[in-house]
Amino acid sequence: MFQRGAFPLCPTDNGLIFMPLTFDLPLSSQLSEVDMILHKATDEILHVELSNFSDPFNKITYSSRMQELQRYIEVHPDLCVIDPLNNIKPVLDRLEIQQILLGLEALKPKGCIIRGPYFLKVGNFNEANMVQKLYEAKLSLPCIVKPQVACGVSDAHKMAIIFDVEDLKNLDVPLPAIIQEYVDHSSTLYKFYSLGEKIFYAVKKSTPNRSILMNLRQGVGPLVFDSLRSLPIANESRHHLDGKSSDNKNKDLNFELVQNAANWLRRVLNLSIFGFDVVVEDKSGDHVIVDVNYLPSFKEVPDDIAIPAFWEAIKNKYENSKNPIS
Template sequence: MILLLSRFKYRSVSEIPVEIPWNHSELMIHESLLIHDYATPSFHSSANSLLRKLRHSNLHIGISFSPSLPHNKVSVLKKMAKEYSFDCFLLNDESSVDGVNEITLSWGDIGGEILFLVPSDKKDAFGQLSSFGWIIVVFDVEGAGACESSGVVCISKLEELPMIICASIRKATGDEVVTVGYIMKTSREEDFAKRGAFPMNPTPNGLMFLPLTFELPLLSQLQLVDIVLHKATDEIISVDLSGSSESSNRITFSTGMQELQRYMEHHSDCFAIDPLDKIYPVLDRLEIQQILLGLDALNKESCRAIRGPHFLKVNGFNDPDLAQNLSEAKLSLPSIVKPQVACGVADAHSMAITFRVEDFKDLNVPLPAIVQEYVDHSSTIFKIYVLGEQVFYAVKKSIPNANVLTKSSELNELKPLLFDSLKSLPTSTGHSTVKPDWYFDDSYYNYELAYKSTSSHALSHLFCCGGENQIQDGTGDHVIVDVNYLPSFKEVPYDIAVPAFWNAIRHKFESRKRK
C-alpha cells in the first residue's frame, strides 16, 4: 500500500491558475475512415493510433454514420465508440440539418468550430455543412485534388489531423494560447494523457498540447509549437560511457530525435523543456553520484544530514584491489551494484545485491558499474517528485534491511541477488522491521530539506524530475539513492499533479519569454 504524503503549494501569485473561457474546436469523423472490420471488430491501424491520442484530448469527438449502415454494424460502431467515450450521430447529405440540430442539443453551445473529417468521395455530399460554420477536412488518399473547393482542408495521412485541430484553435485564440508539442513513447504518452495532462483544448492557464510524430515531417509540426516537451531517453539508441568525451558525443539518439535537436539549435524561438544538455547527467549514475556530493553544503542548516550514498565506480569485477577500493570508498557489504548507464538502454536497470567480495567475480551486471552503499531504511522509500518549484513525495514499500536480506541469501548459499529494478525488487522470507508511528510524521521526514536538495541543488535546472530518498535507520540521514527525469507522478493525485504540471510549463514559458 502507498501512503501518500504529498504537499502542494503555489509559490507565487503568477502561478495560480486562472479560468480563461476558451472557445473549443470539436471533431466529427466519418465512420468509413475508422472501421477496418465490423466482424472482428477493429479500427484501421492508423485510426487506432489517432483515436488513442484523441481519447483524452478534452474535445467532443463524434463518429457519423449513414442511415444505410446495417443495424448490426451500427451496434458494433456504438459499442466501440463507447469504449473511447465518443458519441455517434446519424448524418448524411439528406439529413444534415437534422443531424446538426441533434449534435447541438447533445454538445450544447460549444462556442467554437466543428471539424468534420470525411473521405474524398463524401466531400460534396457534406459540403453544405460549411454554411453552419463547420470545417470540412478531407482525407484524400489518392491526392486527386480533393481540396480545390474553398473552405475545405485536405490531409493525406490521419496523423495530420491533430495539426489541423491545433491550427484551428490557434487561429481562434490568437497568441494567448501556448502550444506544447510533446514526444515520448506510446505507453508513457498514454500514462500522462489518461490523467488529463495533454488536452488539445486549451487548459485554464492557456496551454494546448500537440502530439508530435516522427511519421510526419517535423518542420510543419514545429511551426505550430512554442515549447517542446520530450522524454529524450525514450529515443536513445545507445550510450557509450567507456571514453572520456563529452556526454553529447557518447549518446546516440534516434534519427527523429536528432532532427528535432537540429531544429531547436537553429530556431531559438522554439525551446525544449528540458534542453538535452541539461538531462545528460541523469543518464550517468557516476555523474549523479558526483552531483549528490554537493549536498554536504546543505547540512549546516539541518540537524539531519542529506546526502548521496557512498559509491565506487568499477570497470571490472575481477580487480585484485577491489576489496581495498571498497573499503577506501567507505563501502561495506552488502552493497548494491548498478550499471553506470542509468536509462535509455535495455539493461540499464539490471542490478545486484552482493554479500561477499567473491560475489563480484563474473557478476552479471553491465560494466562499467557503480557499487553503491546499501542503506538500511526499514523497507520504506520516499519517492520525490519535483515540478518547477513544486515538490511532492509519496511513501512506498522497498527492499528489506541488510540483516533480513542476509538471512534470505543464506538460504540460497549467499548468492548475489540479481534483479531488474523496473520489474521487481528483492524480497525476503523474513519479516521487515516494524516502523514506529513517528516514522511517517512530517517532523521525521524533513520535507523542506528534501525540497532544497531536489529543486535547489542536486537536480538544479531540471524542469521535471524525480528521486528516491531513503531515511537511514539510526542516523535519520536522508539519502538520495536515485534520480530520474520526467517521472510519471503516478503516486500523486491527478487533480494535484496535473495543474502543477501545467503551471510549471507556463512558468517556464513566461520566464523564457522575459529573457
C-alpha cells in the first residue's frame, strides 16, 4: 500500500495526513501529534504460543519496537488504534477462525448458504482412529492440512494436500494443525476485501478440482507447498471487480450473500480492514470462507478504488471512536 501512495504526507481529500513513526526517537514526542495509530502488527510477530488447558489464551511475542508501541497504547487507552491488538488475535489462529465461522449459521440465508469449511484439529498426525475422526468431522479425502498458527511465524504457510490417511505419517507441516475440507470449486477463488463498510472482490485462479489434483500428484504421498509461493494452480489470471461483474465465471457467486457475511464478520471480529477468501462448491453452491486475514494489500483492487475507500475507512473508524453509537 505504501508504494501505491496510500500513506501521503500531505492532506488527503478527506483530510488525513500520515506520519511514519521512527523508533530512533521517543514515541511519546511523536505520538503526541497524532490522532490515531495504524499498524500491521502481524508483520512484527516473533512467536505465537498457542493456548492449552492451563492457559486458554494464545500468547503473542512481538518485536521490541512493537512492544514499545504496545506499552504506549496501554497507558493511553483513549488513543484510536486501527485495529486494537486484541482484535487481530483471532486471525492468527486458524482454529479460532474456524470456530468463529460456525456462527455464520445464524445468518440463515435463503437458497445457498455461506459457511466455513469442515475441519478437524490434530495435535499428532499419528492419532488413533484417524479415519473415524475424519468421518465424524464430515471430511472426505483429499483434504488440505494447515498449521494452526496462521501468520507471523516461519512455516505458517507450509501446507499439504493429502489423498490418503497414510499421507499424514511424517507429514512436514507444523503441529498442531487443522485438517480442512477440500472444496471442488473449478479453480476459482474470490478474494474479498472489507474496507470499513465497503466490500470489494477480485477473482483469482486457485487449486484445481480433485480429479486434476490426482494427476498433479507426483507418484505417491501428499502435495506439500508454501501457500505464499508455490500453490499448485493453473496459469494465474485476475479480474478486478466491485460486486457488479459481467464475467460469466462469476455467475454462481451470490455477492449479497457474501456481503452479509462480511458485515457479520466485521461486527464479530471488530476489525475495520480485513480480507477473506471464498470458494463456491461446484455441486451444492455452498459459499465457503477458506481464509481470513488482517490488513491485506488489496493489490487486486485498482488504486483509484482501493485507496479512497481505505482513507474513508480510517477516518470513519476515528470518528466513530470519538462518537460511539450507544
